[in-house]
Amino acid sequence: MTLALVTSYDTPLAPAAAVPSTRLFGWGETPPEGLTSQDLDRITEAVAAGRARSTRRTYAWQWGRFEDWCAGRGVPSMPATPATVCASLTDFAAQGVAAGTIECACAAIRAAHETEGEQNPIEDLSVKVVRRGLRRMIGTAPRRQTRPLSTDEIRRMVTQIDRTTARGTRDAAIILLGFASALRRSEVAGLALADIELKPDGLLIRVRKSKTDPEARGQLVGVAHGQHVETDPVTALHGWLAHRGTRPGQLFTGFHHDRIGTRPFTGSGLARMLKERAAAAGIPSERISGHSLRAGHATTAAMAGVGLDRIAAQTRHTRISTLVEHYIRPLDAMQVTSSRDLGL
Incomplete structure (x- = not known):
């Protein structure tokens, strides 16, 4: 029983582990x-x-x-x-x-x-x-911990992007919307235009299916307007839509010879884009991944004093312990370390 491996992230796959015998x-x-x-x-x-x-x-x-x-x-x-x-x-x-x-x-x-x-x-x-x-x-500890992106780093990344181009507006919208929403990379890549509902104070995102909602009941995620125009995720999304248009279908698409294509922008493509945009902004990109936006939202919110219940509501973590273990505890370790008091 031989499995055909798939090279495209968007190609539906039914391997032997999923095909009924x-x-x-x-x-x-x-x-x-x-x-x-x-x-x-x-x-x-x-x-x-x-x-x-x-x-x-x-x-x-x-x-x-x-x-x-x-x-x-x-x-x-x-x-x-x-x-x-x-x-x-x-x-x-x-x-x-x-x-x-x-x-x-x-x-x-x-x-x-x-x-x-x-x-x-x-x-x-x-x-x-x-x-x-x-x-x-x-040992079971992760070997390469994803590097969370901070608000300052996000600002540096989008400032370096040429938003007069369609590709630039798409990348800026993905970065800002992904960071503000704390969506998983697959959720950002899988968004359709119909999943976005504009509101006076921001927008609502309907996540049709996710890791914590495998039966696709749907989850709502709110994104507020940013305090600064250059980092406002709603403004960035409008910029992308000005190029993309309002036709139904995938919200973020790939490009074909520098022209907006019809195929969805994939999660792996999103990760590669993040690494490239981080490197262009002078940010070490070795540990940047598609998870850096979501991880960055959680750690930045925690540093700002946002309560665990609000962060968990945004990230849709069903277990607070997971949120604490992966995002909050590393932050606390740096804040409470007594090495600062050794006079070194």
């Missing part, structure tokens, strides 16, 4: 009498929708790597034995793979076996013991 439903090798190919297509679509596109892409990549490893050792990947899984995980660790990536590989292997109706090797005690040992050996 007839065995998954207890049908044997053929579906029950009376089902049509259209029925099977709809079932496939429904099963694939059970996981976010980004998850399917990640599982596809991880499962493909596991298949390649198994092929190189001459052992079957489906079904895989617990010993095979243990050997592959320890080999990945020896190659310097992070603990989080190894856990992601386990999730992909589990999903593929469950989908195929095979016994799940990840649940074997030997695999659990090896995973626990690898977590202790490698």
Whole structure:
């Protein structure tokens, strides 16, 4: 079972870990009498929708790597034995793979076996013991913490942008709207014009589907007018719309030969743009990522004395502990450190 890896962020993907096998439903090798190919297509679509596109892409990549490893050792990947899984995980660790990536590989292997109706090797005690040992050996802390962007840095970035061009107005709007809204990069990239509702004091964004709202009930995020014209996210959005127009569809699109295209601007494209704009403004860009806008909103708001409840309402964190661990605690550590009082 070979997975086709996908190079385009916008290409829908249904890897083996998401495609229903007839065995998954207890049908044997053929579906029950009376089902049509259209029925099977709809079932496939429904099963694939059970996981976010980004998850399917990640599982596809991880499962493909596991298949390649198994092929190189001459052992079957489906079904895989617990010993095979243990050997592959320890080999990945020896190659310097992070603990989080190894856990992601386990999730992909589990999903593929469950989908195929095979016994799940990840649940074997030997695999659990090896995973626990690898977590202790490698450590689970992030290796490269995303660098949050501050308001001053955002101002420096957008000041360097030529907003007389369509590309410049788009990038400024993405940076300012992403920072002010604290949306995830995939949410910013996935916005449609219909998701924006202008208000006298700012705008409302309807996030149709998100990590914390997988069933797409919809969430509302408010963005107020900025205090300064050059960093006002609402003004920046109007600037982009003057170039884009008011046709329905994706709010932010890519460019084709310096002309506004029709394909959505992707999350990975957003991350690359941020790094380029940060570097152009003289800001170290090594740890800048698509998450820097959202992280920057949370840390900047906390430094300004905004309460955790308001920050969590904006970021839509369902667990305050996550907000504290990733954004507030590093900030507190710098504020309370006694190293300032050592006279060094």
